Amino acid sequence: MSNIFVVDHPLIQHKLSILRNKETTVKEFRELVGEISALMFYEASRNLPTQDIDVETPLAIAHCKQLAGKKLAIVPILRAGLGMVDTIVSLLPSAKIGHIGLYRDPETHKPVEYFCKLPDDIGNRRVFVVDPMLATGGSAIAALDALKSHGCRHITMMNILGCPEGVAAVQAAHPDVDLYLACIDEKLNEHAYILPGLGDAGDRIFGTK
Ligand code: PRP
Ligand code: URA
Numbered sequence: 518m519s520n521i522f523v524v525d526h527p528l529i530q531h532k533l534s535i536l537r538n539k540e541t542t543v544k545e546f547r548e549l550v551g552e553i554s555a556l557m558f559y560e561a562s563r564n565l566p567t568q569d570i571d572v573e574t575p576l577a578i579a580h581c582k583q584l585a586g587k588k589l590a591i592v593p594i595l596r597a598g599l600g601m602v603d604t605i606v607s608l609l610p611s612a613k614i615g616h617i618g619l620y621r622d623p624e625t626h627k628p629v630e631y632f633c634k635l636p637d638d639i640g641n642r643r644v645f646v647v648d649p650m651l652a653t654g655g656s657a658i659a660a661l662d663a664l665k666s667h668g669c670r671h672i673t674m675m676n677i678l679g680c681p682e683g684v685a686a687v688q689a690a691h692p693d694v695d696l697y698l699a700c701i702d703e704k705l706n707e708h709a710y711i712l713p714g715l716g717d718a719g720d721r722i723f724g725t726k
Pocket of ligand 2: 652714715717718
């Protein structure tokens with residue numbers, strides 16, 4: 518079974534309540550997606566390996582820890598996942614970035630892949646996949662399938678909002694992947710949108726509707 522982590526810190530809950538509001542502007546929405554992503558990443562990165570290092574302070578030697586290896590990659594699912602990248606990369610400036618482009622067919626709600634560009638050595642990297650929404654789970658599963666076909670073995674998925682259907686689908690298809698969410702909402706509507714949700718994340722980030 519994958520591990521499901523709901524990162525329900527008060528700061529995240531507060532920001533999520535503003536994110537959901539239909540009156541929130543595109544500018545505010547973008548900023549909030551970035552802020553929530555950074556706060557969630559703090560928790561999602563908790564188990565990154567460290568190595569011991571001695572540092573000379575002006576007064577003495579301090580026994581410290583630094584991130585070991587640093588072979589990390591952030592992979593947003595386009596479009597909406599792009600909104601989560603910048604603040605995470607600001608915490609991990611040496612991470613590589615891959616892109617997987619998927620859109621949901623409006624009739625079938627199944628993902629259609631239109632772009633995939635990953636770092637050459639992605640199979641040797643620990644990967645964080647980011648996308649604000651986990652609805653049916655189809656897009657997440659397709660992205661995880663693509664990453665595994667490139668040799669990735671250590672993958673964490675980060676979604677701001679999910680629902681029981683999407684979480685169950687990802688768990689069933691990819692039981693080895695850890696899932697971090699800010700909230701698991703109630704259900705999907707007949708158009709496979711999350712209820713109560715926040716609407717269409719891509720449209721709200723990019724102002725396309
Ligand atoms: C949204 C969202 C996820 C997907 C989730 O993207 O960002 O990628 O839907 O739905 P699922 O779990 O049912 O697959 P969308 O297809 O609307 O594309 P966009 O990001 O380009 O707007
Ligand atoms: N994609 C979104 O952007 N929102 C949803 O509620 C479901 C899929």
